[in-house]
Amino acid sequence: MAAFSKSIPHNCYEIGHTWTPSCTLSTLQVTAGALEVSFKIYAPLYLIAAILRRRKKEYYLYRLLPEILQSTSFLTTNGGLYIAFFCILRRILGRFYSWSAGFGAALPASYLAILLERKSRRGLLTIYMANLATETIFRMAVARGDIKPIKHGEVLLFCFTASLFMFFFRCKDGLKGFAFSALKFIVGKEEIPTHSFLAEATYVKAPERASLEQERPGAQPKKSRASLAVLTRKLIESVCKHGPRHRCCKHYEDNCISYCVKVRILS
Helix, strand or coil, X not given: CHHHHCEECCCHHHHCCCCCCCHHHHHXXXXXXXXXXXXXXXXXXXXHHHHHCCXXXXXXXXXXXXXXXHHHHHHHHHHHHHHHHHHHHHHHHCCEECCHHHHHHHHHHHHHHHCCCCHHHHHHHHHHHHHHHHHHHHHHHHHCCCCCCCCCHHHHHHHHHHHHHHHHHHCCCXXXXXXXXXXXHHHCHHHCCXXXXXXXXXXXXXXXXXXXXXXXXXXXXXXXXXXXXXXXXXXHHHHHHHCCXXXXXXXXXXXXXXXXXXXXXXX
């Protein structure tokens, strides 16, 4: 408790906005900078996601720009309000404390900012920030000497966090709300425990369906001079349709290789 009550004998100009002594001007400048960076992040992200998800023309005309601006305002608000609460707490308390400069200013700024973000993305942000928070705690503990550094410790920590999320995701009533919806979008509905019927039956019928497709008249393409594009397409189709698949796997339409390399873009 003594560490939390320890004060820092500096003002916000000395340890915060060191480029200008004005709190108001620094808040406006940080907000403008955050707006520029946020737009550069979300504009290509949403555009690439829309292209890969094959959105229709109406999406580009009416929904793309509002979604970009909404996510941009979320990140901009987070950056601008942090420096604002950084100065406000210092003026209210009269000085800085170890908790007020970081957690105290970030908590209200993050809460107000997340209210501006779309509800469908809050679960994804929760998963991302939870993993980032555990990594930050690990790095702080290593820097302070509380724990010994471990080789590739960040990777091990990420694997541990991801395994916990997947464990609760697969458990009945383990995850609810935004976190469950986000993980379902990332890993697919096939991983939901209730989506487990006909797994072995589908596995048995898959080779039969493939043989029927081969025996179907007119299914074989006409023989022509093989080109690189044709050979590549045939190779991809053979890997995706005839690759390995265990009878316990729940991804019915894909084998294990094509299912693992499938890319899911954040909504």
